[in-house]
Amino acid sequence: MSSINSLASAVVRTLIVSWMPGPASTDDGPVVVSVTEYAAHSLRHLPGVAYNGMRMREGWYAMPGAVGLWLWSLPASGLSGSISVWTSREALQRFIGLPHHVDIMRRYGDRGDVRSTTWEADTFDRAGTLARAREWIGQ
Template identity: 55%
Template sequence: MEEPNIAARLLATPVIVPWMPGPGASTTGPVVVSVTEIRAAHRRDVPGVAARGCRMRMGWYGMSGAVGLWLWSLPAALRGGSISVWEDEQSLQRFIDLPRHVDIMNSYRMRGTVRADRWSAERFEPGAVLERARDWIVEVVPCAG
């Protein structure tokens, strides 16, 4: 018989899409990491959020200053987001200001809650980034509403 704690842990383990390198993937210097989350208020909004995130990912190879990206999801919790790595703050800000990104945020901002974390590192270490991002993702954050 399976322990309830095992099922709870599985539901709290994010599904992470494989790494998508960007033009700055070979960088050896400092990087900026951004982890974002949208928690949908309604299950019906999850497919649209996921589809738009995947479409943005398809153009990642041409995203100036992008080192790379993972998308993540906790489907049962109606949560998902990104873990993106950038050459610098300016590159991240250019992405945030892209009309397509602004459109997505405007479309979904009122359909759930959004949160983000950002930090700098002396160099890109994928394992360390994923570990810190996973810790942030699984933090117990109360639902809005």
């Protein structure tokens, strides 16, 4: 395969940043999974969205109730988002209400469209979670 074909293939597939563990352990207990998608109205907004997503990821190790996180992107489509795993819906809601997260949503909310899905699982299955998230993302 030529390098041009490899590059073209890479930008139409979902790119997923490696798993970032949080401080919480599931110990085979139930989890809540949240998958978000941000569809930028303009590709020029993507660098700022990516920067802020990576900044929040840096603090993930100290996020109460966070089991872990993947960030994902479909660069050519202007789509990006997260796949986060939580110990409870309350832990997810605490994250959503964090001042830094609220600030990001205020700053970028009108520059794109957001959609999300959430589900509960009896245990955390990493491969199964990724497969279900990819299906929802459309990849």
